[in-house]
Structure formats: structure tokens, C-alpha cells
Amino acid sequence: MVEILKGNLAQLSLIDILRMLSFGNRTGRLDIHQGAKSGEIYLQRGGLVHAVTGAKIGETAVYTLMGWLEGDFSFTPNIDAPEESIHITTEQILLEASRQAEQWEDIKEVISSTDAVFNISPSGSTNTVSLKPIEWQVLAQVNGQRSVIEIAEILDLHEFEVAKIVFSLTTAGLLHEVVDAIMMNREMVDEAFFEQLTSMFIEVMGPLGSMIIEDEIRLIGEEKGTFPQNKAAELVERISLEIRDSAKRAQFQKQMVAILRG
Amino acid sequence: MKQGLAEINELVGVWGSLLCNNQGGLIDSAPPPEFNQAALENIARHSVELLSTGGESVQGLKEVVMHFQEKRLFILDMQQAVLVVLCNPSIDISLLRLTINIITSRWEEDSKVQKLLSKNYLERL
Numbered sequence: 455m456v457e458i459l460k461g462n463l464a465q466l467s468l469i470d471i472l473r474m475l476s477f478g479n480r481t482g483r484l485d486i487h488q489g490a491k492s493g494e495i496y497l498q499r500g501g502l503v504h505a506v507t508g509a510k511i512g513e514t515a516v517y518t519l520m521g522w523l524e525g526d527f528s529f530t531p532n533i534d535a536p537e538e539s540i541h542i543t544t545e546q547i548l549l550e551a552s553r554q555a556e557q558w559e560d561i562k563e564v565i566s567s568t569d570a571v572f573n574i575s576p577s578g579s580t581n582t583v584s585l586k587p588i589e590w591q592v593l594a595q596v597n598g599q600r601s602v603i604e605i606a607e608i609l610d611l612h613e614f615e616v617a618k619i620v621f622s623l624t625t626a627g628l629l630h631e632v633v634d635a636i637m638m639n640r641e642m643v644d645e646a647f648f649e650q651l652t653s654m655f656i657e658v659m660g661p662l663g664s665m666i667i668e669d670e671i672r673l674i675g676e677e678k679g680t681f682p683q684n685k686a687a688e689l690v691e692r693i694s695l696e697i698r699d700s701a702k703r704a705q706f707q708k709q710m711v712a713i714l715r716g
Numbered sequence: 717m718k719q720g721l722a723e724i725n726e727l728v729g730v731w732g733s734l735l736c737n738n739q740g741g742l743i744d745s746a747p748p749p750e751f752n753q754a755a756l757e758n759i760a761r762h763s764v765e766l767l768s769t770g771g772e773s774v775q776g777l778k779e780v781v782m783h784f785q786e787k788r789l790f791i792l793d794m795q796q797a798v799l800v801v802l803c804n805p806s807i808d809i810s811l812l813r814l815t816i817n818i819i820t821s822r823w824e825e826d827s828k829v830q831k832l833l834s835k836n837y838l839e840r841l
Contacts, residue, residue: 687808687810687811688810690810690814691810691814694814701821703817703821704817704818704822707814707817707818708818710814711811711814711815714811714814715811
């Protein structure tokens with residue numbers, strides 16, 4: 455299986471990937487992984503024919519996958535779909551996905567990811583708030599432990615719908631985000647790593663080095679203060695590609711690999 | 717060369733590695749103990765075939781990572797030869813790439829390695 459397109463959703467959104475593959479009339483399977491979750495989208499000569507993630511299938515699966523703000527993807531060409539579960543045109547799907555993507559941009563300002571956990575705000579809202587039944591249902595599930603995606607699963611709702619509701623309840627002052635459950639459990643790189651990385655990189659690239667590092671951290675979809683250990687090598691690899699001199703690049707990589715391998 | 721392959725093998729998640737010429741002939745290897753010569757030659761031949769086939773449809777294809785349920789196969793086209801690394805699915809591919817780049821850069825400066833690669837060089841079929 456030759457993967458011809460690989461990357462992270464933090465750098466290239468799913469809608470852009472699908473547009474590219476559709477425009478190129480590609481046939482094959484797009485695999486998406488986000489932690490323990492995964493999804494597959496099949497294309498046949500540029501048209502979306504089948505999608506699946508967890509128990510979701512067809513258009514619903516595509517829209518669910520569109521909601522993943524981060525994760526790895528890879529496209530393997532020339533794989534036929536095992537079945538056809540998408541019965542609307544690719545243009546319709548991409549149009550609806552674009553609409554959702556625009557809303558996601560606003561939602562992302564408040565909800566860092568669908569794994570984010572919210573709790574009832576102790577101060578509450580200062581204004582009178584009227585809630586629709588569906589908003590009550592979501593609010594009733596918020597307990598400071600359940601993530602957005604878990605609430606969607608409990609209520610059997612699309613995570614995009616739940617995220618939209620959580621977004622509106624948060625902006626109304628009823629909810630606030632608690633520490634991300636994934637962030638709490640993941641191993642992070644320490645400050646000394648960034649000090650060594652920055653100092654060695656600046657030695658090669660000059661003062662622009664620290665800006666390049668900041669840019670790459672952002673492109674990976676992470677923040678310096680909470681940068682995960684399992685992406686440290688990826689960061690080193692990416693920034694080292696900025697060093698044009700191959701001997702200097704290898705020297706920098708050698709020093710950083712020694713640090714990464716402890 | 718053997719030392720370079722051994723260094724690759726030291727990385728967590730690496731199971732074994734080998735270097736073959738552009739027609740799949742083994743040049744050197746640091747394989748897992750359970751692998752015999754025939755198994756290594758089979759992997760080498762398939763890896764070269766994969767690079768050749770992929771290269772026809774994807775211009776500039778230099779690296780292929782094959783995902784299997786139990787293992788991963790990292791194949792690097794070094795132009796003069798092909799490096800194949802057998803890994804566990806948990807392998808940190810970025811760390812592997814960095815390690816390989818350090819070693820292949822060192823090989824480029826090593827006259828003994830260059831001599832060996834030139835001796836074994838064959839055009840890809």
C-alpha cells in the first residue's frame with residue numbers, strides 16, 4: 455500500500471483534502487486517525503462514495519470527520535470502496551461541509567477540540583437566558599467530566615450540533631471549559647527541551663530560528679506550554695528541513711536526536 | 717555500514733534493517749534473529765518493486781511507509797541503494813527519519829561505504 459498523501463489535519467483541513475482529491479479525480483481510501491478514533495472515506499474517480507467512522511456511515515460519517523480539528527490523514531490510491539453509502543453528490547457534501555467549516559471557525563475560538571470538557575459556570579449568566587429543549591438536554595449532560603464528543607454519543611447527536619450548542623451556552627456565560635482531559639493525561643516536553651532546541655537552531659539559522667520554531671509548533675496544531683512528547687521528533691524533523699546545508703542539518707539532527715533519545 | 721544499521725536498530729520500535737541494491741540484491745543487513753537469508757531477500761525484492769511501481773505514478777517518490785496490522789516497513793530510496801527498516805506500529809517515524817538522515821549523511825562522507833555502494837550499484841529495472 456503506497457500512501458501518496460500524508461499529513462495532519464491541523465495543517466490541512468479535511469475539506470481542502472477532499473476538494474483536492476475530488477478535483478484530481480482520484481480513486482482510493484483516505485484514512486484519518488485521531489487518537490484511538492479512526493475513519494475512512496472512499497473516493498471513486500473524484501466522487502465520495504463511502505465513509506465510515508465508528509458506528510456512523512455515509513454522509514453523517516463525513517460530517518463527523520469534518521469536525522475533527524486535528525489528527526493524521528493518509529491517502530492510499532486505487533482502493534475500491536467495499537460499499538456505497540453516500541447517495542448525494544460530492545458538490546452537495548462539500549457545500550454543506552463548507553458551511554459547517556465556517557461555523558467551526560467560530561466554535562474553535564471557544565472549544566479547543568471535541569475532547570474538551572465543560573462545566574456549569576458558577577457565576578451563571580447575568581442575563582435572562584431561554585433554552586430550547588435540545589439545549590437543555592446538552593446542558594443536563596455537562597458535568598465537568600464528559601467531553602463534547604461523549605455528550606454527543608450519549609444523546610445520539612452529531613458532535614457538530616453539540617459543539618454548536620456548547621458554544622452558544624459558553625458565550626451566554628452558562629458554561630466554561632475545564633482542563634482538557636487529553637491534556638491532563640499526555641506526557642509533555644519540558645522547558646529545557648525548548649531551550650536546547652531554540653539555542654541550537656538559532657546557532658544555525660540566526661535570530662529567525664525562534665520564529666520558525668513558533669510557526670512550526672502552530673502548524674502542528676500545538677502550543678509550546680503543552681507540547682506533547684510524542685510530537686517532539688516531528689517538530690525537530692520539520693524545523694531541521696529549514697536548514698539548507700545538508701551537513702549542518704545532519705549535525706543539528708544528531709544533537710537533537712541525542713536529546714530526544716535521552 | 718553494519719554499524720549504521722545497528723544504530724538504526726537501537727531505536728525503540730525498530731525490529732531490523734537491511735540495505736539492498738536497486739534490483740533487490742542484499743548488500744548488508746542487521747536483521748531480527750528469526751529472519752533467514754531467503755526472508756530478507758524477499759523483503760528486499762518487494763521493497764524495490766514497490767519503489768519502482770510507486771515511482772512510475774508518483775514522481776520524486778523517495779520514501780514509502782507500508783502499514784500492516786502488526787508491523788511497519790520503512791523504505792528509503794537512497795538512489796545508489798535502498799534502505800529498508802522493519803518496525804513495530806508504535807515507531808516514531810519522525811525520530812526514525814532523523815536517525816536515518818544522520819546515518820546516511822555519515823555514509824556519504826565515508827569512502828569505504830561509498831566504495832561498497834558503487835561496487836553494488838545496479839540500475840533499477
